[in-house]
Amino acid sequence: MKRTTFVSSALSVAFLGGNASRALAQVAAGAPSLPSFAAGVDPDNVLVVIQMGGGNDGLNTIVPWSDDGYHRARPAIHFAENQVLKLNDRIGFNPALKGLNELYQRGRVALVQGVGYPSPNRSHFEATQIWETASPDRPQQYGWLGRYLDRRFSAGAKPASLFEAVSLGDALPAALVASHVEVPAIGALSAFGYNTGRDLASKQSAGVLYDGAKPGQSPYLTLVAQTARDAYHGGDVLRKQTAEFTNKVTYPPNGFAQQLALAAKLIGSSAGSKIVFASLGSFDTHAGQRAQQDRLLGYLGDGLLAFYQDLAAHGLDEKVLTLTFSEFGRRVAQNASNGTDHGTAMPLFVVGGRVKGGIYGEHPSLTDLDHGDLKFSTDFRAVYATVIEKWLGRDPRDVIGGAYPSLAFV
Amino acid sequence: MLPPKLDTSTDPQVGFRPPGTLDAASALQPYAGPFGPRQGGHLLRRAGFGGSEADVTRTVSLGVGGAVDSLLHPTAPEPAFPEFPDVALLYDRAKARVSTQLWWLDRMLRTNRPLHEKMTLFWHGHFATAVQKVQPPAMAGQINLFRAFALGRFPALLSAVTRDPAMLIWLDNRANAKAHPNENYAREVMELFALGLGNYTEDDVKEAARAFTGWTIDKDQRAAFVPARHDDGIKTVLGKSGRLDADDVVAIVVSQPVHQRFIARKLLEFFVYSDPEPELTESVAQVYALSGFDLAKTVGTILRSKMFFSSRAYRAIPKSPIEFAIGTLRYVGAETVPPNLVYQLARMGQEPLNPPSVKGWDGGPAWINTSTLLARFNFVNGLIAQTAPGKNGQAAVPAPNAAPDDLVRRSGMDAGRVAAAIVRGVVQDDVTSDVRATLTAYLNSQTPSAATQNPQPFGPENYQDKIRGALALTLNLPVNQLD
Numbered sequence: 101m102k103r104t105t106f107v108s109s110a111l112s113v114a115f116l117g118g119n120a121s122r123a124l125a126q127v128a129a130g131a132p133s134l135p136s137f138a139a140g141v142d143p144d145n146v147l148v149v150i151q152m153g154g155g156n157d158g159l160n161t162i163v164p165w166s167d168d169g170y171h172r173a174r175p176a177i178h179f180a181e182n183q184v185l186k187l188n189d190r191i192g193f194n195p196a197l198k199g200l201n202e203l204y205q206r207g208r209v210a211l212v213q214g215v216g217y218p219s220p221n222r223s224h225f226e227a228t229q230i231w232e233t234a235s236p237d238r239p240q241q242y243g244w245l246g247r248y249l250d251r252r253f254s255a256g257a258k259p260a261s262l263f264e265a266v267s268l269g270d271a272l273p274a275a276l277v278a279s280h281v282e283v284p285a286i287g288a289l290s291a292f293g294y295n296t297g298r299d300l301a302s303k304q305s306a307g308v309l310y311d312g313a314k315p316g317q318s319p320y321l322t323l324v325a326q327t328a329r330d331a332y333h334g335g336d337v338l339r340k341q342t343a344e345f346t347n348k349v350t351y352p353p354n355g356f357a358q359q360l361a362l363a364a365k366l367i368g369s370s371a372g373s374k375i376v377f378a379s380l381g382s383f384d385t386h387a388g389q390r391a392q393q394d395r396l397l398g399y400l401g402d403g404l405l406a407f408y409q410d411l412a413a414h415g416l417d418e419k420v421l422t423l424t425f426s427e428f429g430r431r432v433a434q435n436a437s438n439g440t441d442h443g444t445a446m447p448l449f450v451v452g453g454r455v456k457g458g459i460y461g462e463h464p465s466l467t468d469l470d471h472g473d474l475k476f477s478t479d480f481r482a483v484y485a486t487v488i489e490k491w492l493g494r495d496p497r498d499v500i501g502g503a504y505p506s507l508a509f510v
Numbered sequence: 511m512l513p514p515k516l517d518t519s520t521d522p523q524v525g526f527r528p529p530g531t532l533d534a535a536s537a538l539q540p541y542a543g544p545f546g547p548r549q550g551g552h553l554l555r556r557a558g559f560g561g562s563e564a565d566v567t568r569t570v571s572l573g574v575g576g577a578v579d580s581l582l583h584p585t586a587p588e589p590a591f592p593e594f595p596d597v598a599l600l601y602d603r604a605k606a607r608v609s610t611q612l613w614w615l616d617r618m619l620r621t622n623r624p625l626h627e628k629m630t631l632f633w634h635g636h637f638a639t640a641v642q643k644v645q646p647p648a649m650a651g652q653i654n655l656f657r658a659f660a661l662g663r664f665p666a667l668l669s670a671v672t673r674d675p676a677m678l679i680w681l682d683n684r685a686n687a688k689a690h691p692n693e694n695y696a697r698e699v700m701e702l703f704a705l706g707l708g709n710y711t712e713d714d715v716k717e718a719a720r721a722f723t724g725w726t727i728d729k730d731q732r733a734a735f736v737p738a739r740h741d742d743g744i745k746t747v748l749g750k751s752g753r754l755d756a757d758d759v760v761a762i763v764v765s766q767p768v769h770q771r772f773i774a775r776k777l778l779e780f781f782v783y784s785d786p787e788p789e790l791t792e793s794v795a796q797v798y799a800l801s802g803f804d805l806a807k808t809v810g811t812i813l814r815s816k817m818f819f820s821s822r823a824y825r826a827i828p829k830s831p832i833e834f835a836i837g838t839l840r841y842v843g844a845e846t847v848p849p850n851l852v853y854q855l856a857r858m859g860q861e862p863l864n865p866p867s868v869k870g871w872d873g874g875p876a877w878i879n880t881s882t883l884l885a886r887f888n889f890v891n892g893l894i895a896q897t898a899p900g901k902n903g904q905a906a907v908p909a910p911n912a913a914p915d916d917l918v919r920r921s922g923m924d925a926g927r928v929a930a931a932i933v934r935g936v937v938q939d940d941v942t943s944d945v946r947a948t949l950t951a952y953l954n955s956q957t958p959s960a961a962t963q964n965p966q967p968f969g970p971e972n973y974q975d976k977i978r979g980a981l982a983l984t985l986n987l988p989v990n991q992l993d
Binding site: 223225306316 | 697857986
């Protein structure tokens with residue numbers, strides 16, 4: 101490549117963002133398509149996605165403490181100036197997010213404000229589907245992470261590990277539904293396995309039967325026999341692999357933090373997980389919001405801090421990017437039950453050793469509203485596209501559909 | 511002009527067609543070959559939810575024609591099923607959902623009209639509506655609707671679904687009015703319910719949506735037609751123009767040749783095998799069209815056919831989790847469903863009344879992954895081998911020692927003969943001899959450790975536990991995951 105071309109590509113990266121820069125770079129290089137991994141993207145990068153289920157109230161997460169309108173709209177549930185963990189002269193963290201604030205102060209947290217999409221949906225189910233399939237217009241069969249995996253492992257390629265992508269819960273979230281890449285749902289390490297209780301002979305016999313199963317005429321029998329073998333041994337493999345990794349910090353004693361402790365094991369051991377989906381629920385705070393949301397945000401912030409510290413102690417903090425989302429934010433004004441009802445735009449967090457910490461996007465205006473709801477300024481698909489392109493090294497148009505401006509948080 | 515084609519590019523079952531060649535000319539001719547336990551078991555699994563060994567024996571005794579007739583036109587009286595779940599539970603927000611799900615699962619287990627219930631499940635997957643958005647009373651009403659129209663004529667079913675409160679809520683037709691059309695329902699009628707992608711235009715969707723305006727729900731959640739909300743202007747849908755209303759659109763849609771192939775292919779994938787050949791689909795489409803869209807006649811033709819009883823169709827598709835769970839319960843003669851069955855089914859990948867999207871369950875290969883298979887295996891281990899004592903509801907279902915006592919009565923206290931009887935009963939001998947040997951070895955195994963269950967070899971002291979263990983192993987065989 102000629103030096104002048106190189107300079108123009110490099111400049112475009114700096115000033116035009118991802119999609120424009122790639123277009124220019126391709127023109128410059130005459131390249132018809134992207135390689136599997138974009139230059140500069142580590143194929144070992146790990147993405148952890150955290151669902152804040154129920155619709156997290158953004159205004160009491162990132163508090164616009166200097167805005168009188170905020171205090172007026174929420175007389176019973178607002179945070180006073182002296183309570184918030186100030187980020188600048190306008191906004192601050194909910195005090196329960198002290199763990200996240202600690203990471204923020206170290207430059208490890210990108211706060212993306214005002215995230216949403218046009219014509220927002222206020223149904224939990226439908227809005228969750230929209231976020232998880234990255235498709236506001238109509239539902240999709242496969243999730244955004246599922247589509248990424250299908251493209252990452254196309255044409256019959258199989259991940260090296262059964263645990264390449266995992267969901268830390270009993271059910272597979274829509275985000276991870278893929279066409280041909282299998283994603284195990286691991287509710288608990290102890291439950292992921294062929295369980296015959298105390299009948300050890302039965303367990304041994306099952307192993308003999310699955311190991312000896314022969315492929316048959318039906319392509320399904322071949323599939324079932326192979327999968328049954330993987331399933332039977334998978335639990336033991338997983339327990340053995342994750343035992344290689346010892347958490348070096350003590351995680352808080354709540355279910356969410358324990359999910360993150362398992363996530364660290366999956367990432368840091370030979371299980372080698374690259375996509376991990378964890379969730380923290382009950383953000384649907386229609387009544388008595390303060391106690392409930394503060395407790396959950398405490399779980400979130402403290403859990404993320406422990407997770408980061410654990411990864412850092414293993415030298416993995418720069419390998420892992422953690423992204424939060426929730427199906428919607430909540431309304432500006434509190435309701436009669438000291439809660440808030442379903443709303444629209446909200447902030448999300450990107451955490452990691454290679455995240456460019458700081459504040460991205462504007463805090464939504466409390467006066468320029470859409471039917472009483474916050475207007476979004478950043479489309480959530482731009483956040484996904486940025487992660488797909490800059491962290492996972494794939495063409496986001498293949499995964500998200502359409503082109504979205506790349507953000508600079510990574 | 512070439513006839514319109516089905517777009518199968520997003521069908522996950524493509525690639526899972528059984529090997530071998532279709533004899534298209536004879537495929538739908540009536541089957542007249544042997545009708546033993548293998549064929550009887552096959553018919554009971556596909557056209558119902560399987561059954562006990564006695565059920566298979568009874569089916570075989572009817573002969574193929576009599577067996578299919580008894581499924582299509584059952585005469586046995588039904589148990590007294592409640593028309594709706596217990597009202598006290600139905601309107602209790604915390605319990606309504608699971609009680610409605612169990613209300614339906616119980617019916618699948620105990621009904622004497624298994625084909626009607628199987629078709630009810632088929633339509634639930636086809637018109638996939640979820641309790642995530644629709645309240646349980648309306649979901650129960652929709653299931654009753656599917657059952658009432660299960661084997662009737664498709665246009666009548668589609669007309670009824672158009673007026674179904676659950677569907678009016680699910681796809682937003684309740685908000686579809688002349689002043690502000692909502693295309694959601696019209697689009698899915700074309701894409702998912704009747705035609706398939708690529709066989710209509712965006713204009714067809716818009717125009718059909720106008721025809722569906724006016725149908726909404728009243729304050730009591732009943733379907734209502736509000737003339738003031740209806741657009742009675744001229745519309746053009748798939749080339750037909752007029753002051754079309756909802757039933758006109760239904761009639762236009764079902765008259766499309768591509769609709770006939772669309773339904774034929776879905777029925778074949780449900781009843782026969784994945785990714786059926788276009789010639790086979792075409793043959794069934796013709797039967798469907800000539801019958802006047804009569805589902806009993808179409809399904810009856812499929813169930814009586816040579817192709818249905820061919821080796822290519824045998825054990826050729828995976829059981830859905832509901833088929834697997836209800837089939838297991840029916841096999842062991844359970845009289846009720848375990849209260850935790852809904853949770854178990856969710857882990858297996860098929861929570862009833864909660865399909866994952868408007869497209870329903872993908873089925874086929876999507877049923878099979880390590881998590882869902884482990885959920886199946888551990889369901890069986892907990893239920894049959896009772897390895898999870900104390901779990902809610904698992905101890906009572908079924909009577910734990912009925913099957914072991916019966917097996918020993920028939921086969922004697924002989925591990926080899928018992929193993930053979932289990933394999934014959936559960937999977938109609940569809941295994942290689944090493945499976946019988948492994949089961950016999952398990953029955954005879956001695957694990958002299960205080961920490962283990964069943965330390966002694968097979969004998970009067972412990973045959974019940976051992977046989978339950980062997981039954982679980984057999985139910986968990988790969989071949990038993992296939993229908």
